[in-house]
Amino acid sequence: MPEKPYAPSCDRNRDPILEVLREVLDKPADVLELGSGTGQHAVYFAHALPHLCWQTSERAEECAGVQAWLDEAQLPNTPPPLILDVAGDWPKRHFDAVFSANTLHIMSWPQVETLFARLPAVLREGGQLIVYGPFNYGGHFSSDSNAAFEQWLKARGAHMGIRDFEAVDALAQQAGLRLVEDRAMPANNRCVIWSRR
Template identity: 45%
Template sequence: MNARIGDNSAAERNKRPIFDALVEHLADARHVLEVGAGDATHARHALERLRDCIWQTSEAPGHYRRLVAALADRPEPRLPRPLSLDVRGQWPAGPFDAVFGANVAHIMDWAAVEALFAGAARVLRRDGRLCLYGPFLRRGEQPEPGNAAFDSALRDRDPAMGLREIEALDGLGEPLGLIRVADIAMPRDNRLLIWQQRGR
């Protein structure tokens, strides 16, 4: 079973395996932008696992106040004040060493996914990385039963949502100079996908 929208327990459960896989890819990262930071569970864990990294959280305008409240009890220089970020709008200037998002691509409509890739490509430094965690589909392959059920439930809720094909995401990235360099199997039929900026 995969994370449902607003499932804080899923972020708590998956933070360790995500960062176990992520640390080697972000070992030299000093400035990371998280898209869709939720209640900042991953951000707090990032500070423990990436000791020299400034982790900039962001959230869509409709969920921004929740993120601000989640971080209000812990002033931390490496965890700056969250940003309100509509991926279709203006992004922070960067440059960032990485852009990270967990369980975001399947709850965005396709235009927003396109905007996510375009925005990340603009703000990443050369060799910076876009890292997305969550359930994904692979073109021409039958999805795992849990992912198939989750995809169906999402589309029943909103036809614009749904699990994304890895190959379709590659197709967004390549013209922007984002080339996939990792596809890591994760627990509960999730994956960690990493694209590297090689276009600038």
Template identity: 50%
Template sequence: MQHELPFSQACENNQAAIFEVLKTALVHSRRLLEIGSGTGQHSVYLAPRLPQLIWQTSDLAENHAGIRAWHAAHGAANLRAPLEFDLASSPWPGDATEAAFDAVFTSNTCHIVAWPLVQRMFELTGTHLPEGGVFAIYGPFNYGGRFTSDSNRAFDAWLRQRDPASGLRDFEQILALAEKHGLQLVQDQAMPANNRTLVFHKTQLR
């Protein structure tokens, strides 16, 4: 039943706008890993609208029940049950007998997890994506060391009070981290509520 499902209003608000970016960015993608599937809402909305790819969810084990509940209520043929994936310790997920992921999507993770885990996410993604693979990130970022809105400033303060290791990341730091791991920015799309979707392509490291 709907009321038993974990619910994020932010997911409900932003998923249509995210789809508008992903439907073009992922047009050639065939197997996607979602890092940090959270409630599972994004997966059940986006997967059926991107039928050309397999959508593999992943998250910490404690979030799997909620993701599975959303999948049970709103399943899709190309949607896969969550894999256990912890950025702090897990190896790159997936069955070696299956095709490698050629796309990665993550929403609202960079400002939640500690910076070393953001670094590991980029390292793993850059290492395992094939050349031409897509890495898409949704969330709020600072530009030039400045908040882009008062609401983002307040959100950052709330995050840091809850967990000093979290907080909005600087776009320039994200860009430098991406380039270090062979990920080239191809799109920086403004989104509702002072968020962005960043799309990177995996290139050959020089």
């Protein structure tokens, strides 16, 4: 079995995110997680919220790590991860909710545009999109730590960067999504919730 990948940030942010998910996803639902990363969030949320079927997804090279977490947890509500690159094939089914954490600033802007353009094909009418991560507002960083984080991102890849909330919300509106809440989270992050009209 492959060694489980580990991200310390998942341990830091999982409880504040779980608090939001408990409120927003309080009924049985099929959830698609875009960019499941290590798989840590998936097992934590699926264990705490057994009424949700938590469908992980990642690029092909990351799926073994996600599966290692799922295999160890042995939860009944976590099917095997889907191979999903936003520019490639998407699932041929609908979900009640789509969740993604710390992905928009890792993807290139064209990939973010593609993600939102493809959402209507997988998100049911009335379904929720829940996005966690940092955002800029009015073209400005919301904190010095986010400005420093941006520099760190750009050093890793020129295509990365903290996204402007207004630009992301415009993509959501084009995809038929309505802003429900933009909630402040610890460490200058946000949890933004949209609903499909």
